[in-house]
Amino acid sequence: MDSWISGPRAEEIKDLRDKFIAHAANALEVGKSTFNGVSFSQIDELQRAIVRVVHALIDEILSIRITRPVVPIAPLGIFRGLDLLYSPSDAEAKMHQRWDDLSEERNGWNAGVLQEVTFSPTSP
Numbered sequence: 136m137d138s139w140i141s142g143p144r145a146e147e148i149k150d151l152r153d154k155f156i157a158h159a160a161n162a163l164e165v166g167k168s169t170f171n172g173v174s175f176s177q178i179d180e181l182q183r184a185i186v187r188v189v190h191a192l193i194d195e196i197l198s199i200r201i202t203r204p205v206v207p208i209a210p211l212g213i214f215r216g217l218d219l220l221y222s223p224s225d226a227e228a229k230m231h232q233r234w235d236d237l238s239e240e241r242n243g244w245n246a247g248v249l250q251e252v253t254f255s256p257t258s259p
Contacts, residue, residue, distance in 0.1 A: 136191055136252060139184040144177050183244045190245040191252045205245070206238040 151173060152158075186205050193199050 136188045139187055140181070142184075144180050145184075148173065148177060148181060183241075186241070186244050187248050191248045194245075195249045195252060204238070205241040206234075 194201060194203075
C-alpha cells in the first residue's frame with residue numbers, strides 16, 4: 136500500500152506543497168524549482184491511490200466489509216431538473232452523464248484491492 140501513495144507523482148505534489156502552497160519557503164529552499172501548477176491527472180492518480188489505501192485498511196484489513204461508493208451523490212441533488220439560465224436542460228443532461236461516467240470510473244478504483252494487498256509479488 137505504501138507504494139500506491141509514494142511515487143514520482145506524490146513526490147511532485149509534496150514538493151509543490153512544501154515549497155509553494157503550505158509553507159513559505161525561502162529562496163534557498165526553493166532553489167531552481169518553479170511552480171508550474173498541478174494537473175488533474177496528477178490529482179486523479181493520487182486520489183485513486185488514497186481511496187484504494189483507505190478501502191484496503193478499513194474494508195478489507197479491519198473487515199468492516201461495507202462497500203461505499205467513492206462518489207456518493209449526483210450533482211444538484213434535490214435541485215435536479217430546474218431550468219436555470221446558467222444551466223439549460225441539455226447542459227444539465229451532459230453534466231449528469233459526465234458525472235455518471237466519472238462516478239463509475241472512481242467507484243471501480245476499489246476493485247482488486249484485497250488481491251493486491253494480500254498477493255503482491257513484492258510481499259515477503
